[in-house]
Amino acid sequence: MTERVTAFIIDGDEDSRSATTEILSQFAGMTVAGTAKNYSSGYEGILKLKPTLVLIDLDIDLPQAFQVMEKMLEAVPGLSIFAISRDSSSDIILRAMRSGASDFLPRPIKPRDIFNSLKKIGSLASSPSGGEANAHGKAILCFSPKGGTGNTSIATNLAVSLHLATNKQVVLVDLDLEGGDAGIFLNLKPKYTISDVTANISRLDAVFLRGVLAKHASGIYLLGEPKTIEEAISVTPNDARAVINLLKKMFSYVVVDSAGSFNEMNLAAFDVSDLIVAVGVMSLPSIKSLQKSLTVFSRLDMGGKVKLVVNRYLKRGDISIKDAEKTLGYDCFWDIPNDFNSVITSINRGQPLPVLFPNSEISKSYRDFAAKVEHYFAGRPK
Ligand SMILES: Nc1ncnc2c1ncn2[C@@H]1O[C@H](COP(=O)(O)OP(=O)(O)OP(=O)(O)O)[C@@H](O)[C@H]1O
Ligand SMILES: [Mg+2]
Numbered sequence: 133m134t135e136r137v138t139a140f141i142i143d144g145d146e147d148s149r150s151a152t153t154e155i156l157s158q159f160a161g162m163t164v165a166g167t168a169k170n171y172s173s174g175y176e177g178i179l180k181l182k183p184t185l186v187l188i189d190l191d192i193d194l195p196q197a198f199q200v201m202e203k204m205l206e207a208v209p210g211l212s213i214f215a216i217s218r219d220s221s222s223d224i225i226l227r228a229m230r231s232g233a234s235d236f237l238p239r240p241i242k243p244r245d246i247f248n249s250l251k252k253i254g255s256l257a258s259s260p261s262g263g264e265a266n267a268h269g270k271a272i273l274c275f276s277p278k279g280g281t282g283n284t285s286i287a288t289n290l291a292v293s294l295h296l297a298t299n300k301q302v303v304l305v306d307l308d309l310e311g312g313d314a315g316i317f318l319n320l321k322p323k324y325t326i327s328d329v330t331a332n333i334s335r336l337d338a339v340f341l342r343g344v345l346a347k348h349a350s351g352i353y354l355l356g357e358p359k360t361i362e363e364a365i366s367v368t369p370n371d372a373r374a375v376i377n378l379l380k381k382m383f384s385y386v387v388v389d390s391a392g393s394f395n396e397m398n399l400a401a402f403d404v405s406d407l408i409v410a411v412g413v414m415s416l417p418s419i420k421s422l423q424k425s426l427t428v429f430s431r432l433d434m435g436g437k438v439k440l441v442v443n444r445y446l447k448r449g450d451i452s453i454k455d456a457e458k459t460l461g462y463d464c465f466w467d468i469p470n471d472f473n474s475v476i477t478s479i480n481r482g483q484p485l486p487v488l489f490p491n492s493e494i495s496k497s498y499r500d501f502a503a504k505v506e507h508y509f510a511g512r513p514k
Contacts, residue, residue: 377404
C-alpha cells in the first residue's frame with residue numbers, strides 16, 4: 133500500500149461487517165474508521181470521517197446503493213469505493229462501475245480479493261487508464277488499406293488458431309468501430325461492446341473489463357464493435373490505447389481487427405501493437421494501397437513491426453508473391469490460400485474455419501500462420 137488508508141464499511145449484515153473489519157485490520161497502513169448498517173447512517177459517517185475507502189453492500193437496496201455512491205464521490209473527492217454483492221453478474225459489476233466503484237468484491241468476501249483490490253487502487257493512482265507497465269501479452273493488429281480483402285477473416289481465424297495452437301488466452305478486439313463485423317464472424321451478440329468500456333474509462337480495470345467480454349465456444353474472448361454509430365464516435369484514440377494496453381496485461385494475445393485508414397484511432401492502436409499484419413491480395417489496386425501504407429509505416433518508424441500477409445493467394449495467379457515482394461520491398465510473412473466456399477460458409481454460419489473445417493488446407497494454413505506468429509514472439513524479449 134503506497135499511503136495510509138482509512139476505510140468505512142456499510143454492510144447490512146452484522147457478521148459480514150465484523151469479518152470485513154477483521155480482514156481489513158490485518159493490512160499494514162489500514163485503519164477502519166467506522167461502520168454502518170444502512171446507507172443513511174453510512175453517508176453521515178462518511179461526511180464526518182472523510183475516509184479514503186468505502187466498502188458498500190449493494191444488496192440492501194440496489195438503486196439506493198448507486199445513488200449514495202454517487203453522492204459520496206461528490207462529497208469526498210478522491211474516494212475509492214469497493215462494491216460488495218452476492219450477485220456478481222456483468223450487469224451488476226458494470227452498473228457499480230458506472231456509479232463510481234473502483235472495484236467489485238463478490239460475497240462472501242475473501243482476504244485475497246480485498247488484497248487484490250487494494251493493490252489495484254494503489255496502482256490506479258499511478259496508472260489510471262491501464263498504462264503499459266507489466267504488459268506481457270502481445271497485440272497483433274490486422275490492417276488492410278483496401279476494404280474487402282479479408283482483414284476480418286484473418287483477424288478472427290488467426291485469433292482462434294492462436295488459441296487452439298498454444299492454449300493461451302486470446303481476445304479479439306473489433307476496432308473497426310463503424311463497420312465492424314467480428315461478432316457476425318463468431319456468431320456472438322455481445323451484451324456489452326467497446327463503447328460501454330470506454331464510457332467508463334476512468335474506472336477501467338481488469339475485473340470490469342473481464343466482466344464485459346463475450347466468450348466464444350472456441351475459447352477466445354471478444355470485445356465487439358459498438359452497436360450504434362453514435363457510440364462508435366464516442367470512442368477516442370486514447371480510449372483505444374488504454375483498452376489494448378490493459379488487455380495486454382490480461383491476455384497472452386490481443387488480436388485487433390481495424391478499419392483501413394491512417395486515422396487518429398488507428399495511429400494510437402498501431403503505436404501500442406507489437407505486430408501489424410498488413411493484409412492484401414495479389415491485385416494491382418491492393419498492391420498499390422499496400423505500397424502507400426508501407427511508406428507511411430516506415431515514415432512513422434514502425435516498419436520493423438509490420439509484416440505482409442497475402443490473402444486469397446492463387447499459385448497460378450497473374451501476380452506472384454515474388455513480384456509483389458519486389459514492388460513493395462517487403463518479404464511476405466505468410467500467405468493464405470484462396471478458398472471462397474469454405475470462407476463464405478464459415479462467415480455465414482458464424483463458425484471460424486479451424487472449428488468448421490479443421491482438416492481443410494486453409495485451416496492448416498491458419499494453424500501454421502499462428503505457429504509462425506508464436507515463434508516470432510518467442511524470439512523477442514518481453
Ligand atoms: N482466403 C480467402 N479465400 C477466399 N475468399 C476469402 C478469403 N478470405 C476472405 N474471403 C472473402 O472476402 C470477403 C471479405 O472478407 P472480410 O470481410 O474478411 O474482409 P474485410 O477486409 O474485413 O472487409 P471489410 O472492408 O468489409 O471490413 C468475404 O466475402 C470472404 O468470403
Ligand atoms: Mg472487416
